[in-house]
Amino acid sequence: MKLILQFLVILVLSVASVCAKKPSPADKKATKETVYLFRALYELQGKGVMYGHQDDLMYGRNWWYEKDRSDTKDFTGDYPAVAGFELGHLELGNERSLDSVSFAQITEQIKAHYKRGGIITISWHANNPLTMQDPESRSRRMGGTAWDVSSKETVASILPGGKNHELFNEWLERLATFFLSLKDDDGTPIPFIFRPYHEHSGSFFWWGTDICTDEEYSALWRYTVNYLRDKKNIHNILYAYNTDRVTSLEQYMRGYPGDDIIDMLSLDMYDRGEKFGGELDNALNFVTAEALKRKKLTALSETGARRGMDDWWSAVLLPVVSKYPVGYVLTWRHAYMPKGLRGMPASAKPFPDDFMNFYKSPRTLFLKEIQEFNIYRKR
Numbered sequence: 001m002k003l004i005l006q007f008l009v010i011l012v013l014s015v016a017s018v019c020a021k022k023p024s025p026a027d028k029k030a031t032k033e034t035v036y037l038f039r040a041l042y043e044l045q046g047k048g049v050m051y052g053h054q055d056d057l058m059y060g061r062n063w064w065y066e067k068d069r070s071d072t073k074d075f076t077g078d079y080p081a082v083a084g085f086e087l088g089h090l091e092l093g094n095e096r097s098l099d100s101v102s103f104a105q106i107t108e109q110i111k112a113h114y115k116r117g118g119i120i121t122i123s124w125h126a127n128n129p130l131t132m133q134d135p136e137s138r139s140r141r142m143g144g145t146a147w148d149v150s151s152k153e154t155v156a157s158i159l160p161g162g163k164n165h166e167l168f169n170e171w172l173e174r175l176a177t178f179f180l181s182l183k184d185d186d187g188t189p190i191p192f193i194f195r196p197y198h199e200h201s202g203s204f205f206w207w208g209t210d211i212c213t214d215e216e217y218s219a220l221w222r223y224t225v226n227y228l229r230d231k232k233n234i235h236n237i238l239y240a241y242n243t244d245r246v247t248s249l250e251q252y253m254r255g256y257p258g259d260d261i262i263d264m265l266s267l268d269m270y271d272r273g274e275k276f277g278g279e280l281d282n283a284l285n286f287v288t289a290e291a292l293k294r295k296k297l298t299a300l301s302e303t304g305a306r307r308g309m310d311d312w313w314s315a316v317l318l319p320v321v322s323k324y325p326v327g328y329v330l331t332w333r334h335a336y337m338p339k340g341l342r343g344m345p346a347s348a349k350p351f352p353d354d355f356m357n358f359y360k361s362p363r364t365l366f367l368k369e370i371q372e373f374n375i376y377r378k379r
């Protein structure tokens with residue numbers, strides 16, 4: 001009798017563990033590689049924080065698109081775990097981005113980083129679809145770019161019923177064509193993290209918190225995801241919700257489009273002064289707790305060092321991110337400076353020496369470590 005009971009208990013427990021819902025992407029039809037990526041990211045959040053760098057594979061301050069080159073690799077010997085890319089101006093049908101990077105070369109580098117077992121994240125500083133067409137309302141300084149916040153009608157104008165709705169559909173169509181071209185050598189779609197309409201809590205982009213309503217922001221997100229996922233059948237995307245600095249969860253969640261749309265709760269915060277450590281600690285505390293509650297991923301998706309600080313990486317960034325289950329931290333691009341504009345010696349290093357302390361910390365993960373972990377295997 002006792003044996004039978006024991007057997008039954010074991011049976012019930014094992015059935016329960018198989019049935020327990022594993023963390024999964026919001027897209028019910030996500031490709032298997034996308035599901036594996038999601039689960040690997042979720043698991044890694046408990047193991048360490050990955051390093052990511054924007055445009056790392058495209059250029060550095062004094063080099064431009066050299067095969068296999070990377071500032072991170074030049075400095076540490078290893079690639080970042082997460083490679084960031086930017087699609088601004090793809091919507092216009094241009095061959096090059098707002099940062100003059102060729103989209104064909106971006107595609108190439110996305111494939112190369114995926115092949116190495118790395119993780120891809122994509123941002124999109126889309127032009128302002130309303131003011132770019134209208135010299136009257138256009139901001140003189142920001143001239144129809146993503147930063148042009150001279151009209152509060154932009155988001156409404158691209159939603160269904162708005163006068164720029166068809167134009168916006170064309171933009172999404174161009175995005176879709178690009179995304180559908182991201183395939184590995186066997187033709188399998190490459191999974192990636194997409195972080196459009198970022199830094200919502202700020203008001204410096206046309207989708208910012210004071211530039212559109214929370215309802216419009218949420219509708220913009222929902223329309224975009226429905227278009228790419230349901231209309232275009234693209235199932236290799238993890239969607240990252242994102243704000244700039246915030247001081248409360250309520251502020252963070254304003255305009256959140258919903259758990260059926262979003263896979264990652266991410267935050268952007270640059271160090272602008274002494275209060276940064278405490279503010280970042282506060283924000284990561286509630287953002288990561290909320291993400292885990294919803295079984296979502298987390299990231300400090302943009303950050304940057306305080307000016308004039310030598311040991312920022314090890315003394316400020318690392319201690320704070322180590323306290324929380326943060327998937328990755330990404331620092332922004334090393335903008336290329338054409339000769340003559342550089343104003344710095346050719347020997348200038350791409351990172352401060354302290355970056356090595358960050359690299360060597362057992363808490364941080366670069367490409368080689370995640371290669372061992374094998375992100376895209378079944379789990």
Ligand code: BMA
Nearest residue numbers: 086088098099125332333335
């Ligand atoms: C911003 C700046 C800009 C750049 C944009 C998109 O934060 O770096 O110079 O055009 O990102 O990459």
